[in-house]
Amino acid sequence: MQNWLNEKLLELNVTDKMNQPEGFNRLSFTKEEETAHEAFRKNAEELGMTCRTDSAGNIIARLETKEQQGEPARALGSHLDTVKNGGGYDGTAGVLCALGAVKKLQDENITLPFPLEVICFISEESSRFTMSTVGSKAMTGKLTKHQLDNIKDENGITLRQAMEAFGLNPENIQKAERDEKDLLSFTELHIEQGTRIEDAGCSYGAAAAIACPIRLHVHIHGKAGHTGTTPMDKRQDALVQAAELVTFVHEAALKLNENDDYPLVATASTIEARPNAMNVIPGYVKIGIDIRSVSDEQKNKMEEAIDTYLAGWTTAVEKEVIVRNDSVFLDQEMYGKLKELETTTGLKALPMESGAGHDVMNMQEKWPSGLIFIPCEDGLSHHPEEHASIKDLENGVELLYAYLTTADSR
Amino acid sequence: MQNWLNEKLLELNVTDKMNQPEGFNRLSFTKEEETAHEAFRKNAEELGMTCRTDSAGNIIARLETKEQQGEPARALGSHLDTVKNGGGYDGTAGVLCALGAVKKLQDENITLPFPLEVICFISEESSRFTMSTVGSKAMTGKLTKHQLDNIKDENGITLRQAMEAFGLNPENIQKAERDEKDLLSFTELHIEQGTRIEDAGCSYGAAAAIACPIRLHVHIHGKAGHTGTTPMDKRQDALVQAAELVTFVHEAALKLNENDDYPLVATASTIEARPNAMNVIPGYVKIGIDIRSVSDEQKNKMEEAIDTYLAGWTTAVEKEVIVRNDSVFLDQEMYGKLKELETTTGLKALPMESGAGHDVMNMQEKWPSGLIFIPCEDGLSHHPEEHASIKDLENGVELLYAYLTTADSR
Known part of the structure; x- marks a missing residue:
């Protein structure tokens, strides 16, 4: 699994080495974000998932048996865009570990009792446009056409124009909203972007709430x-x-x-x-x-x-x-389950809050949602030196795998 | 004279009204500076002056009799470039009043005992490149080829590239340096960019030194x-x-x-x-x-x-x-003469220093030079609301005229 994670980490970051003095620059709706999305699609398909891009630019990769078609899914996911001169783990770690969990299910020959989705959200960071989590906003029906024309980047390009340049049709943006019955739950994994897990001598964090x-x-x-x-x-x-x-x-x-x-x-x-x-x-x-x-x-x-x-x-x-934005409290039942993964994985959990917004805060408004943090070195994030160890990424895979294999289809 | 000044002020600013909410934007070596230079050339030629552009982009307009050809001149002048969102008087007032003095000499049918030059210096402001007074530096041999390649604007364009785009050949930059015997003196008129003249109840300022x-x-x-x-x-x-x-x-x-x-x-x-x-x-x-x-x-x-x-x-x-840059003390004899213009013009002089650098500080290193200030409203400068009254501009013309008509050919 560690070799696989190493290899896929590079692929999702579209690079041959993670140590980049200028970091990564995959701003929202740019060619760079698109190239990373293509790497995601390729890898999800190699794992036997079926991919579709919604009208906002999110990629939804789905794994299901014939009998599960049309059934509500449990979804994992995060994003691949970065801030200017950002790191290769913020967002990417969540997408990578979700794909890693799919791989582990296949390696272990396990068929889940529900369809599984890995969602690669578009445009999570607010560095280009002042708005963050554009993709999950669209998926939960919170993005308006009015905003498409009113939100601009520093060059005066509107969100609508950027989406058009990305090959999307913003007129259809409302079609990205999904029905409540499409999903049973959503679980995001993300690097902590702080040092509380490490300071507390723990291996991962389970977030109760998000500071918006x-x-x-x-x-x-x-x-x-x-x-x-x-x-x-x-x-x-x-x-x-x-x-x-x-x-x-x-x-x-x-x-x-x-x-x-x-x-x-x-x-x-x-x-x-x-x-x-x-x-x-x-x-x-x-x-x-x-x-x-x-x-x-x-x-x-x-x-x-x-x-x-x-x-x-x-x-x-x-x-x-x-x-x-009012701060968001995550689903209490999911929060409890994520903390209890301690027993199945042997990893020690820190109950905590999230200081940063993530796509999960939008998803929680529609579906029971949860957030797992894995540590990152010195808490450094949004920085070229951002780093999470392969061991911690492997722990992330174990946690998502443990969550999925103990979850039911209701 | 006031009507003429009003009309020429607009022409040199390439505008139909001075009140511009965004001010004027004639950055160094841009199309906008070039257009203003063309307006200067046209007006100088209409006054019977012969114009040439030196290898740095300065325009030298000269008025002389046949007998005076090759004789050392007394020069007036200033610049037409502006800062970003600047005013239409900083620099322009000096060029305008110098042309006004030529007009008044002609209206009065006066032939000076020496050739007269009006110099329109290029690129005085440091807003685009970090270097100021590029034109007068070149004219006094202080601009090096090394600087041409090392000084860049915020887009990474070098001074050399900007000069080339302006139609100049930077390889010839050293040819812009003039011989000591070309000029008898240089006198610049400029708006004060402060309120000391007005605060002291005076009509103009004579500068003893320049704070560099x-x-x-x-x-x-x-x-x-x-x-x-x-x-x-x-x-x-x-x-x-x-x-x-x-x-x-x-x-x-x-x-x-x-x-x-x-x-x-x-x-x-x-x-x-x-x-x-x-x-x-x-x-x-x-x-x-x-x-x-x-x-x-x-x-x-x-x-x-x-x-x-x-x-x-x-x-x-x-x-x-x-x-x-060490601060520059101007020619003491010239300074004395400019103060004494009080008697010929009836305008009250304030002996003062200049807080800002001007082309005259370079010219002083080679030729006896002086600096006259006229008031500007509220001392406001480098600002869209920068303003000097037509009356003060007319006083400027009177002062330069009075200086020229009392100067000799030695």
């Missing part, structure tokens, strides 16, 4: 002017104001963690300054802020702290809410 | 990671560090002005964050810092303060010096 983000854009309007001729005490420098905001967000988030059981993270993660020229005082700065906690109350406290802080400014400033 | 910049790039290397899964206390957020630096630069500059006769300005004017994605902690940030004072000692103090501050960081950081 509030995302803000703060537009700061100072006054441009010549850097050489505008005295220091007569400036309205938008970057100086923005710097204060970045510092405030970091410190306020640290403080909010002192007195609460639920951790909160808040990050000023994007910045754009205009005109961004050496000899001009920045007249305008836009800051993107990402706030997450399983506790919606904590997230709201953080947003309120920012509101109060900005209200004290004399500089012209607008806050724009880009995303405000 | 030290420019730094500070590269901050944090560690990228997932915004949702990396706990607040385990981060190396490059933008949080950058924010502290921006605040420090602003505060240190304010402080350095408290105890010194020479004003100093320091601006963190550019910022680039990577990967600049909503769900990734910034792993790398580059800050551009522009430091200016007539006092090189003050500039050095500011740079040392930054060095000391960065030395206290645990985050990996590198400082790169992009520009370190």
